[in-house]
Amino acid sequence: MADFTSGFWDLYIIVITVLAILGCGVLLWSQSTHKVEPGSDGTTGHVWDEDLTELNTPLPRWWMWLFYITIVFALVYLVLYPGLGSYAGKLGWKSSGAYQEELVKADADYGPLFAKYASQDLKAVAADPQAHAIGERMFLTYCAQCHGSDARGNKGYPDLTDKDWLYGGEPSVIKATIMKGRNGMMPPMGAAVGSEADIENVAHYVKSLSGLTADPIKVSFGKTKFGACIACHGAGGVGNQALGAPNLSDKVWLYGGSAETIMETIRKGRTNTMPSFHEFLGESKVHVLAAYVWSLSNDPAPASLAAAPGVAQK
């Protein structure tokens, strides 16, 4: 009854619907015969403009029966299916139920295929051309919005084709990432690092870690303030995959490697969410998807992938 604010509206709709249908029946019945003056032979007795009369050319009777059948059909339909206010219908049909049925059917159709892959090792799945094609389709559907069609990522969204991983690039870790999702969290560190000048110095130090050009004086000052960052990024800034803390000593930047961007990251922190796909896709599909993602930066079987066929459209 959430659809209606009170029981009145429910009743209102039911009454109007039923009366309208019955009204059609009464109208039909009352109009199926007509009383005329005797002698007005073959006409309905209607006269316009003095001498225009309406001939009675009766429709075949089966027309009338079709009308009655339609009325009976409407009533039976409204008993069986939802349509009368919030009354659910005797058959209990729901659009969400119909959707569920289709899902179940699709699972029955494609389930065995995914089940076959689910029992295989991820690297073996990655080498299978058919699984690769399926994985590619899933990636383009579910992952490409953030990571790009070519999986090379965008600002804030990791590149999946390089060898650099925030949480680790082992097939099982990739699978865990897709299954459970990730919450990347760098807290605002401005206060911990110190003044605005300290932040700038630390940014230059971070740049120097990956061998980018940086002001040597600022680098040396920054190094002393880097202590605030060690807990997560390690003493040498090499990161920590257990925490998802990025390696600062390589040339891969999630948000950009300019001093300004790094300062903004230190000041305000960063929050990143990779959603969990377990609920949505189920484990067996994620299995195939993880194998595909792993194959983006690893070469499981170069020859077979080149010949990956298009999947016939169903």
Added chain:
Amino acid sequence: MTEAAAKPVVIRMYAAREEIYPREAKGRYASLRWACVWITQLVFYGLPWLNWNGRQAVLFDLGARKFYIFGMVLWPQDFIYLAALLIIAAYLLFLVTAIAGRVWCGFACPQTVYTEIFMWIERKIEGARSARIRLDRQPWTADKLARKTAKHLAWGVVALFTGFSFVAYFAPVRSLLSNIGAFALGPWEWFWIGFYAFATYGNAGWLREQVCKYMCPYARFQSAMFDKDTLIVTYDQERGEPRGALNPKATPQDAKKKGDCIDCNMCVQVCPTGIDIRKGLQYECIGCAACVDACNGVMDKIDLSRGLIRYSTDNAMDNKWSARRIGQRILRTRVLIYTALLVLIVAGFGTALALRTPLKLDVIRDRGSMGREVGDGMIENVYRLQIMNTAETGHTFRIKVSGIDSVRLATTDQAVLDGASTRAVPVRVQVERSAAARGAAAPGSNHIEFELTAVDDPSLSVREKAVFIVPK
């Protein structure tokens, strides 16, 4: 009229259908109709059984959304061809109607064709017109029951086979047949076979002329295509009236006063819609020319010239035109315009169909980034190429990109696709930053073009425009 005496009478706005017992007509037009029955039904029943390329030659696979028509596979994207085909059919109908009225109705319309078949069965089992009338009036006897049962069974068989043939256009006919034997059809297949069979049985067995008179939309608007030069089945009033029975004792003087119509009612008895053509053109007349055949037979017997009822036009009747004059009036403005339009559309349709490449390409630019800088001073954009190989054979396609001097593909330039398959191929396209500086690729959007060509067949090629974005 005095008020008191006027006792209202009740009239009905819906009347029971009156059974029509058409007599069998024999003659030129009846033969023509049977020829139409044979041709249309050989095509309709036979087509699903033909094979082509190892598959059913004509199959509308709704599940896979592919229409197979001999060497051609149409996809939902080819819907325009279906629309064109319907337009052609409509124009053909206009043209034919303007020239010769309801010839479609009388000779080739499925309602006429199946009614003809069903009436043939009826004649074989229940006998000719008078026998049928007698049978219906007599009380129920074993013989009547047997005949009626046999008739409906025979109708049912034809109807079921028609329903089966209809569904065979949408589901492969051979597996359909074996599945029927095993009672293993899906609910929808049962439904459509049953539904179409029921429609055939009901329309051709029971409703007959009711369909033409009360249900057919074409019957309602075709009068708009008639004019005074349209051929219609018409009774020659001048020659026929005053009608009267043949009197063997009539003197030549009497005979002169009488028209040629002997009032034998043959023309009325053969009419499938139960009208009297001698009352003039009526909307019920489907132009089947059965009455022409019947009257010609009568004229032959009484040794008068044929054509008391014949194909003629309003103008010809009013002005006593010769057949030659009628023929000349066929090529009038209206007909010429219809013909010109029809030729134009058919030519366009044919060319489009012949030039159609069984390959489609959609280019979707990744919206995640506006274009990014990569090493070596390159700007990169990412695209998703949605490739549809609508041919039945697989191909390897070469992807080319052009439009800016330095533009190049940074990913593979090959895509392998099976026959009748689709694939989305992500590609990266790069342009030199320096080229951007020279103005070849200005900051902002630049036009580029993708080209897809089958490696083994250069004529199989499509181009598609896209936009390359250089960040400012």
